[in-house]
Each structure stands twice: as structure tokens, then as C-alpha cells.
């Protein structure tokens with residue numbers, strides 16, 4: 001899959017990860033990671049590149065992978081949220097990761113990846129996207145119009161549940177603009 005009209009200031013390509021490119025993506029993207037978590041990261045990339053209910057999006061610049069994002073069709077909402085929230089979040093896709101290598105930041109790469117997951121969710125007819133973040137709630141709100149839907153506490157740490165619902169016309173009037181490539 002190739003995504004057009006994402007307009008990053010860096011001229012990079014956005015693509016959907018496949019099992020064939022996971023090894024290189026892992027090699028390029030794991031370098032700043034705590035060694036305890038690299039195997040968890042590889043496992044995650046493999047699952048998101050393989051399973052049909054989720055997607056791995058990669059940003060590539062000059063033959064290197066420089067950023068990634070993950071999204072899943074359905075993820076169980078956190079246990080301590082209200083019943084009405086559970087019902088809502090069941091109808092939303094869930095973003096489970098976003099990272100851009102430090103030297104490529106502030107050039108629109110993450111913005112392109114966020115648009116990739118939103119197009120994917122709309123194509124799957126989900127009603128929106130939700131995610132959990134500890135520190136980036138304001139960033140998601142300011143740049144992408146995600147709003148705080150609730151707070152979860154995990155191991156003593158407070159995190160925000162953010163949501164962005166799609167307007168009806170997102171499904172009916174906007175083409176997801178996804179091109180299939182070999």
C-alpha cells in the first residue's frame with residue numbers, strides 16, 4: 001500500500017509494512033531502544049505486518065525506515081473506564097504506537113503516519129480512532145484534533161485516553177486514497 005497526499009515537509013514515502021520488510025524496519029528503527037524491549041518491538045512489528053486485523057505503517061527516506069505507526073481494528077478498552085466509554089471505544093480502531101527517529105522529527109513525518117492510520121480506520125469503517133498517551137495529549141489535540149475522553153491509571157501512572165471520531169462524510173464522501181502496489 002502506498003499513500004499519497006500526506007504532505008510531509010521531508011520527501012519520504014509512506015507504506016504499509018509487510019513481513020518481507022520487517023527485518024529491515026526493525027534494524028533501522030530499534031537503535032535507541034532499551035535492549036530489554038527490542039524483542040518485544042520485533043514481535044510487535046511482525047504481528048502488525050502479518051495479521052489482517054491490524055496495520056504497521058512505515059515512513060521511508062532514502063532507503064531507510066525513519067518512523068512507524070501501528071493501528072488495530074479493535075483493542076479491549078482499559079478495564080476501569082465507564083461502560084458508555086467501552087461501548088464507544090468498541091467501534092473505534094486503536095492506535096498502539098508512533099515513533100519517528102530523532103534526526104527526522106519536526107518535518108511532518110508523524111503527521112503523515114497519523115493520516116495513514118486515520119485513512120486505514122476509515123477504510124475499515126471504524127467510527128474513529130482512540131489511543132492512550134502519557135505525555136502527548138496536547139500535541140494530538142492541537143495538531144490532529146484528538147480530545148481527552150478519560151484517564152487511566154496504570155502502575156501509579158496517569159495516562160489520557162484520546163479519541164477522534166470521524167464525521168459521517170469521512171466514510172461517504174472522502175475516498176481513502178489508498179493505492180495498492182506489488
Ligand SMILES: CC(C)(COP(=O)(O)OP(=O)(O)OC[C@H]1O[C@@H](n2cnc3c(N)ncnc32)[C@H](O)[C@@H]1OP(=O)(O)O)[C@@H](O)C(=O)NCCC(=O)NCCS
Nearest residue numbers: 098099100104105106107108109110111112133136139143
Ligand atoms: C512525537 C513524535 C512522534 C513527533 O514526530 P514528528 O515527525 O516530529 O512530528 P511532526 O513533524 O509531524 O509534528 C507535527 C507538528 O508537531 C510539532 N511537534 C513535533 N514534536 C513536538 C513535540 N515534542 N512537542 C511539541 N510540538 C511538536 C511539529 O513542529 C509540527 O508542528 P508544525 O506543523 O506547526 O510545524 C516524535 O517526536 C517521537 O517519535 N517522539 C517519541 C515517541 C512518542 O512520543 N510518540 C508518541 C507517543 S503517544
